[in-house]
Amino acid sequence: MTTTLYTSDHEWLAIDGDVATVGITDYAQSQLGDVVFVELPKVGRTLKKTEAAAVVESVKAASDVYAPVTGEVLENNAALTAEPALVNSDAQGAAWFFKIKIADKSELGGLMDEAAYKAHTA
Amino acid sequence: MLARDDQDSLKQTPLHGLHVSLGGKMVPFAGYDMPVQYPAGVLKEHLHTRNAAGLFDVSHMGQIALRPKSGKVEDAARALERLVPQDIVAIAPGRQRYAQFTNADGGILDDLMVANFGDHLFLVVNAACKAEDEAHLRANLSDDCVIEQLADRALIALQGPKAESALAKLCAEAPAMKFMDSGPHRVADLDCFVSRSGYTGEDGFEISVPAGDAERLAKTLLENPDVMPIGLGARDSLRLEAGLCLYGHDIDIETTPVEAALEWSVQKSRRSGGARAGGFPGAEKILAHFDRGASRRRVGLRTEGRAPVREGALLFADATSGEPIGKVTSGGFGPSLNAPVAMGYVPVASSAIDTKLFAEVRGQRLAVQIAAMPFVKNTYKR
Numbered sequence: 001m002t003t004t005l006y007t008s009d010h011e012w013l014a015i016d017g018d019v020a021t022v023g024i025t026d027y028a029q030s031q032l033g034d035v036v037f038v039e040l041p042k043v044g045r046t047l048k049k050t051e052a053a054a055v056v057e058s059v060k061a062a063s064d065v066y067a068p069v070t071g072e073v074l075e076n077n078a079a080l081t082a083e084p085a086l087v088n089s090d091a092q093g094a095a096w097f098f099k100i101k102i103a104d105k106s107e108l109g110g111l112m113d114e115a116a117y118k119a120h121t122a
Numbered sequence: 123m124l125a126r127d128d129q130d131s132l133k134q135t136p137l138h139g140l141h142v143s144l145g146g147k148m149v150p151f152a153g154y155d156m157p158v159q160y161p162a163g164v165l166k167e168h169l170h171t172r173n174a175a176g177l178f179d180v181s182h183m184g185q186i187a188l189r190p191k192s193g194k195v196e197d198a199a200r201a202l203e204r205l206v207p208q209d210i211v212a213i214a215p216g217r218q219r220y221a222q223f224t225n226a227d228g229g230i231l232d233d234l235m236v237a238n239f240g241d242h243l244f245l246v247v248n249a250a251c252k253a254e255d256e257a258h259l260r261a262n263l264s265d266d267c268v269i270e271q272l273a274d275r276a277l278i279a280l281q282g283p284k285a286e287s288a289l290a291k292l293c294a295e296a297p298a299m300k301f302m303d304s305g306p307h308r309v310a311d312l313d314c315f316v317s318r319s320g321y322t323g324e325d326g327f328e329i330s331v332p333a334g335d336a337e338r339l340a341k342t343l344l345e346n347p348d349v350m351p352i353g354l355g356a357r358d359s360l361r362l363e364a365g366l367c368l369y370g371h372d373i374d375i376e377t378t379p380v381e382a383a384l385e386w387s388v389q390k391s392r393r394s395g396g397a398r399a400g401g402f403p404g405a406e407k408i409l410a411h412f413d414r415g416a417s418r419r420r421v422g423l424r425t426e427g428r429a430p431v432r433e434g435a436l437l438f439a440d441a442t443s444g445e446p447i448g449k450v451t452s453g454g455f456g457p458s459l460n461a462p463v464a465m466g467y468v469p470v471a472s473s474a475i476d477t478k479l480f481a482e483v484r485g486q487r488l489a490v491q492i493a494a495m496p497f498v499k500n501t502y503k504r
Contacts, residue, residue, distance in 0.1 A: 033164050033165075034163050034164055034166075036428075036430065036455040037428050037429050037455070039429065057429070057430050059164040059168070059454060060164060060358075060454070061432075062432060081428075
């Protein structure tokens with residue numbers, strides 16, 4: 001059973017046990033516009049919560065994607081490097097960025113559920 | 123986010139309501155509330171302009187009439203030559219030329235288009251500079267010219283391979299115009315100024331139209347299925363691929379026309395040994411750059427990888443150490459090339475095509491190579 005949480009910086013996390021799959025929200029991709037480049041964190045890298053973890057670039061500008069929790073990167077989505085436009089077509093599905101092993105579950109406490117995130121972007 | 127006050131103080135062009143009704147994403151630009159993109163998005167808008175036709179609202183730009191007090195257009199041309207290094211006298215009636223206002227240090231105050239309308243000159247200047255440009259003209263040319271800011275006119279650019287056929291339906295004379303022809307024409311029975319020019323590298327037109335008729339003209343053009351509205355995002359990626367300078371980024375008061383690789387825009391008559399050599403602000407420095415060379419030069423840059431190299435990125439001669447040798451002044455993703463493109467300044471010694479350099483992006487040195495501009499071949503109808 002997975003739970004999806006959101007950050008105020010427009011990342012989503014699908015939490016399954018102590019692993020979180022992280023991406024950017026559909027709202028974020030709509031604000032960025034056409035994505036042309038994605039840079040992902042290396043597997044094995046330890047990220048601190050709120051640290052810049054990935055970069056997503058549209059035709060217009062570059063934006064950082066922040067680590068929503070502290071932990072080690074277990075996997076990154078090579079499909080995104082090959083096809084950055086996946087971020088526009090399936091931001092909250094096929095276009096996940098990386099999977100992270102959650103070091104401290106208490107960090108999840110400050111994140112939003114879907115209803116709160118909807119209110120945040122309204 | 124902008125404070126409420128700032129948003130309220132943003133100016134609107136005569137096409138503002140149309141942008142909003144077309145779903146334009148509005149952003150502040152040069153004091154105006156302008157569409158950065160429409161729902162189609164930057165990528166589609168860019169490619170549509172290269173494949174069919176794009177309609178751009180450039181009404182924020184300044185349109186200025188320079189009328190000679192003597193009634194002779196040559197007198198206005200001679201007067202304007204005191205402020206620009208271009209040969210203005212030689213612009214034939216019905217033609218226009220690219221020019222720069224220079225300052226006493228040889229830097230560029232603004233770049234502009236100058237057209238000869240037979241009895242007066244018609245200038246188009248950048249939005250962010252238009253108040254300063256007008257003051258500069260008034261301070262220097264008022265003895266010879268009446269300077270009139272044409273604030274009651276909108277400006278619409280129609281660019282791309284289908285621009286000619288789209289405009290021909292409303293202006294039968296348009297197809298006979300050649301690149302850089304400019305003058306008064308009736309378009310859809312409106313009194314317009316039409317030039318065959320633009321800022322995309324494509325064939326196309328720029329149409330000055332009375333503000334009150336602008337929306338009707340834009341809507342009529344957009345009824346043509348070949349024509350799509352295009353925002354500032356694609357305008358920037360199109361001009362970057364075309365190797366065209368953006369004022370305030372690729373050229374400014376710190377760059378001379380020679381450093382900016384704009385020698386082609388300075389005619390021989392204004393250079394050393396020419397019939398009217400010098401006589402413009404900063405002539406000493408600019409002519410010295412012509413005669414003895416400048417130390418740095420604006421160049422095009424292509425990357426090896428997919429990561430865009432953007433404005434402000436420092437350029438290095440090697441992958442590891444050392445002081446930066448230059449800087450990127452514009453950069454992004456070129457949708458027609460499906461690859462990153464950039465331009466910037468490097469020492470002349472490192473400016474040859476194919477020279478390998480490194481750009482620092484997020485702390486990493488990325489391999490870049492100096493490349494010829496335009497990156498995408500222009501399709502002007504000469």
